[in-house]
Amino acid sequence: MDLGLRDATAVVVGGGRGMGLAAAHCFADDGARVAVIGRTRQVLDDAVAQLRERGSPDAVGLVADCADDTAVQQAFAEIAQRWGGELNILVNAVGPTVRGTFDELSDADWRQAVDEGAMGMVRCVRAALPLLRAAGWARIVNFSAHSTQRQSVILPAYTAAKAMVTSISKNLSLLLAADEIMVNIVSPGSIASEALVGWADSVGVDGNDPYALMAAIDEHFGHPAHLPRAGLPTEIGPVVAFLASRRNSYMTGANINVDGGSDFT
Incomplete structure (x- = not known):
């Protein structure tokens, strides 16, 4: 199905590997101009080579740590310069790396989980909003997790950060409805x-x-x-691509489980 993404501009934060890269592949396959943001140059270079082969000849990889607001602002300033100050799609696929049971986690662990898992998304949306608002149409897709609905004792900080992503995304969908910028959430299961x-x-x-x-x-x-x-990362990418496309014309504030089936909604 043609998603209407040819020549659209898309940024995938955390697009160098895994589910983020799978989404970036879908955008490139449909002819979008794609930028991937991550922390490791070699990972980004490998991703960019794949994206160029798949149909995004001017794909670019930008190094930025989403814990650093200055670095995030600089990355989106470069995107604005490259793409004329407009952005159609923002996907936030970065998650926290903190693991451990409640009694194993320090204050520093909790702060790290929130900074990596939620505040990174906040910084990227904040930096991207002027570009999204300037575009003729725009979509935001944020990654949460099925652990917010099905708890695991080794993921309390991870899950709390992802629950923040879900809550903030729903608030953004309300805020940005007047701009007709649709904000949706994908909650992968065991991928x-x-x-x-x-x-x-x-x-x-x-x-x-x-x-x-x-x-x-x-x-x-x-x-x-x-x-x-x-599940496989390649089974997440098409869901993200649809939510981020113009084909999605009336879904916003939705949390989509891609989990192989579960008892929660």
């Missing part, structure tokens, strides 16, 4: 990300086998999906 595959390997499971991975999730966490396998 075979680098982190989850690495965890599976650490417990002796082949993390690259989505069926084995889901069986391990069931055994260790009691959180199986209805489907008998874990």
Whole structure:
């Protein structure tokens, strides 16, 4: 399906790998101009090479740590200069790296989780808003997580930060409705990300086998999906691309679970 993204401008924060890169691939496949923002130059360079091959010849990778507001502002200033001060799509796919049970986490751990998982998104939206408002149409898609609805004892800080993302996104959808800028949330379930595959390997499971991975999730966490396998990053990208496109003409403030089936809405 043509999503109407040819020559649209899209920024994917955390677009160098995983689910963010899968979304960036979809934008490039549809002919959009794509920028990916991340912390590691080599990762971004590899992503940009893929995006150019897939249909975004002027794709660009910008190094910025989303914990640094100055760096974020500079990245979006460069985007404004490249694209004439307008931006159609902003995707925030960065998540916190903090893990540990409640009694293992320090104040510094909680602050890090909120800074990485929620405030990074806040900084990027704040920097992008003038560009989004200047465009003829605009969409924002923010990544939350299914753990906000199905708790895990090793993810309290991660989950709290993602719950902030959900709440702030819903508030933004209300604020920006007058501008007809649609803001939606994607909550991935058990997706075979680098982190989850690495965890599976650490417990002796082949993390690259989505069926084995889901069986391990069931055994260790009691959180199986209805489907008998874990999801793939490539199964998240098309959902993000639709929400970010002009084809999505009347959805805003929605939280979309992409989780292989669950008992929550």
